[in-house]
Amino acid sequence: MNTTIWMALALVLVLEGLGPMLWPRVWRRMILAMAQLPDRLLHRFGGGIVVAGAVVYYMLSVHGGS
Incomplete structure (x- = not known):
């Protein structure tokens, strides 16, 4: 697989991990709200x-x- 795609995937993982790491309460409320949709x-x-x-x-x- 192309290195660029792996780098993009790594960036997505970093960005996705920032939510629960920095704002766990907000992230949890957002996930609970999405579960109701x-x-x-x-x-x-x-x-x-x-x-x-x-x-x-x-x-x-x-x-x-x-």
């Missing part, structure tokens, strides 16, 4: 994040690589 809304939210990530990756690979 309907599945359909979570599917749309997750799909939007995937699309946004793919667009950012495409933009950086096409325009940022030169």
